[in-house]
Amino acid sequence: MDFLIEAILSVVRPIGITEPVLQFMLVNAILGISMYLLLRTGMFSLANAGFMAIGAYVSVLLTKELDFALGAALVVAVIVCALIALPIGLPVLRLRDIYLAIATIGFGEVVRIFFLNVDNMILSYLNTFQDAGLRRYELVGGGRGVRNVERLTETWHLIVFLIVIIFLLTRLQRSRFGRAMVAVRQDERVAANMGINVVYVKNMVFVLSAMLAGAAGVFNGHLTRIVTPEMFGFDRAVDILAYAVLGGTSVWAGPIVGGFVLTALPEVLRRFNEYRGVFNGLVLLLVIVYLPGGLINPQGWRKLWASARRRLTGQPAQPEAGGG
Amino acid sequence: MLVLENVSRHFGGLQALSGVNLRVEPQRVVGLIGPNGAGKTTLINNISGLDHPSSGHILFDGQPIHRRAPHRIARAGVARTYQNIRLFGEATTFENVLIGQHGQGRASMLEAIAFWPSFRREERTLRERARELLAQFDLMDVADVPAANLPYGAQRRLEMARALATNPRLVLLDEPTAGMNPSETRALGEQILRLPQMGLAVLVIEHDMSLIHQVCDEVYVLNFGQIIAHGTPAEVRDDPVVIEAYLGKE
Numbered sequence: 001m002d003f004l005i006e007a008i009l010s011v012v013r014p015i016g017i018t019e020p021v022l023q024f025m026l027v028n029a030i031l032g033i034s035m036y037l038l039l040r041t042g043m044f045s046l047a048n049a050g051f052m053a054i055g056a057y058v059s060v061l062l063t064k065e066l067d068f069a070l071g072a073a074l075v076v077a078v079i080v081c082a083l084i085a086l087p088i089g090l091p092v093l094r095l096r097d098i099y100l101a102i103a104t105i106g107f108g109e110v111v112r113i114f115f116l117n118v119d120n121m122i123l124s125y126l127n128t129f130q131d132a133g134l135r136r137y138e139l140v141g142g143g144r145g146v147r148n149v150e151r152l153t154e155t156w157h158l159i160v161f162l163i164v165i166i167f168l169l170t171r172l173q174r175s176r177f178g179r180a181m182v183a184v185r186q187d188e189r190v191a192a193n194m195g196i197n198v199v200y201v202k203n204m205v206f207v208l209s210a211m212l213a214g215a216a217g218v219f220n221g222h223l224t225r226i227v228t229p230e231m232f233g234f235d236r237a238v239d240i241l242a243y244a245v246l247g248g249t250s251v252w253a254g255p256i257v258g259g260f261v262l263t264a265l266p267e268v269l270r271r272f273n274e275y276r277g278v279f280n281g282l283v284l285l286l287v288i289v290y291l292p293g294g295l296i297n298p299q300g301w302r303k304l305w306a307s308a309r310r311r312l313t314g315q316p317a318q319p320e321a322g323g324g
Numbered sequence: 325m326l327v328l329e330n331v332s333r334h335f336g337g338l339q340a341l342s343g344v345n346l347r348v349e350p351q352r353v354v355g356l357i358g359p360n361g362a363g364k365t366t367l368i369n370n371i372s373g374l375d376h377p378s379s380g381h382i383l384f385d386g387q388p389i390h391r392r393a394p395h396r397i398a399r400a401g402v403a404r405t406y407q408n409i410r411l412f413g414e415a416t417t418f419e420n421v422l423i424g425q426h427g428q429g430r431a432s433m434l435e436a437i438a439f440w441p442s443f444r445r446e447e448r449t450l451r452e453r454a455r456e457l458l459a460q461f462d463l464m465d466v467a468d469v470p471a472a473n474l475p476y477g478a479q480r481r482l483e484m485a486r487a488l489a490t491n492p493r494l495v496l497l498d499e500p501t502a503g504m505n506p507s508e509t510r511a512l513g514e515q516i517l518r519l520p521q522m523g524l525a526v527l528v529i530e531h532d533m534s535l536i537h538q539v540c541d542e543v544y545v546l547n548f549g550q551i552i553a554h555g556t557p558a559e560v561r562d563d564p565v566v567i568e569a570y571l572g573k574e
Contacts, residue, residue, distance in 0.1 A: 192374070194486070
């Protein structure tokens with residue numbers, strides 16, 4: 001495995017992708033898949049930055065305070081995310097489209113603000129009910145976050161995890177549950193008339209997606225060495241959405257490529273200094289306008305190619321055959 | 325088999341259905357006709373669980389289903405098609421039928437992920453059965469075409485195939501021949517006539533009287549949410565009340 005990673009790095013290092021960059025690319029690919037699951041089922045949820053935060057905080061506390069191994073912390077954190085996702089999903093997933101997005105942004109903010117203030121909440125509880133008489137109490141460090149986290153995540157952890165997820169995902173998609181996801185996205189009411197339990201499918205996908213986002217949070221927390229609430233705000237929720245949108249949601253490879261590209265691009269373009277941030281937005285914009293199905297979408301490329309050729313040869317636009 | 329007792333549905337002040345009584349017996353083809361806006365689609369939505377009656381009972385095999393979720397009604401054996409075609413357009417013809425078979429699968433998500441032998445066996449049988457249905461409705465050639473790209477007639481046939489894929493005992497057909505030419509309509513009529521032979525009951529909404537005469541054992545006429553006539557196609561056609569509802573008074 002080490003040899004393989006070294007081989008990959010020797011190829012990509014010249015363009016500015018070092019091992020830490022590669023690690024964040026892999027973490028973001030996992031986040032991309034968590035978003036992909038939601039969009040594939042037609043759920044426009046922005047809750048995953050919140051679940052990522054929960055995964056990160058829970059696991060970091062476990063490894064730092066209770067000396068858990070990373071694997072054990074991963075399992076606990078992912079289960080915690082699932083247990084939180086279930087009661088959130090049941091009421092929230094009755095909403096659709098932009099309303100679901102807003103409600104889930106709200107969830108993300110609640111999580112962020114919870115971790116910002118949880119120390120003070122515990123302090124006042126201790127002083128009020130336990131007469132502890134404490135001046136201050138520190139568990140997660142409020143806005144300064146949990147510091148000096150051990151850097152436990154290894155590149156091979158991420159590669160193995162991603163491969164396992166891809167394997168399970170492709171299995172899932174070919175099963176009747178996978179078909180039900182696609183049906184629910186396209187027409188919920190017809191899906192219900194076909195015998196699909198729409199509420200079950202949506203909630204199950206929401207939980208699975210939260211677990212994946214939580215796992216990404218676990219790996220991320222043990223890469224950055226510090227976990228603060230500001231790492232998991234609205235920006236992060238939008239970044240996660242961008243991975244899936246850039247890569248596309250027609251195949252599983254889409255969100256992985258999306259996560260890779262948007263993470264690697266600022267590093268590859270490092271010499272453009274302050275302008276490099278612009279490129280991510282530009283790439284995203286170009287893809288949304290010219291390749292609405294995302295980067296990994298053969299049909300979209302074919303259409304783009306056909307229209308480009310028409311323009312070059314000066315032929316008038318022809319109506320699309322079949323009306324697809 | 326299907327019994328509607330005094331079913332009413334109002335949307336605010338609009339009385340879409342009032343006191344509808346209707347029965348569909350096993351292996352019978354029952355027609356439901358009426359002018360536009362009479363409440364025909366509302367009735368089918370209520371039976372299939374997309375909408376629920378304001379009052380009254382709907383019984384299927386003696387079980388009340390009027391408060392049940394649509395997926396449970398579907399699994400109990402009620403399938404339907406839609407007036408304006410509602411296929412899963414991005415999925416292929418074959419996948420549309422596979423989605424219709426959802427309720428028959430027993431394999432859990434974990435069995436599917438683990439590729440358990442029982443899951444693989446089940447997938448094989450479902451796919452075989454799906455292919456049979458495609459063959460029956462002459463859709464084999466377009467099995468791998470996205471449903472949105474199919475010609476109109478094929479989309480109509482796929483709706484029927486997908487409804488039958490749920491393994492129903494009662495099929496609700498909402499204007500199955502809308503937009504079809506006479507020869508296509510006749511061909512579809514023959515397909516409908518095969519359903520009772522397969523042990524199914526059929527409730528068909530239709531405007532095309534030639535189809536009603538071709539396939540229906542009995543007909544209900546709905547007007548302003550009320551059943552105004554019931555009988556054989558010939559009886560209903562000559563009923564002065566029905567003629568008045570369609571054409572107005574002299």
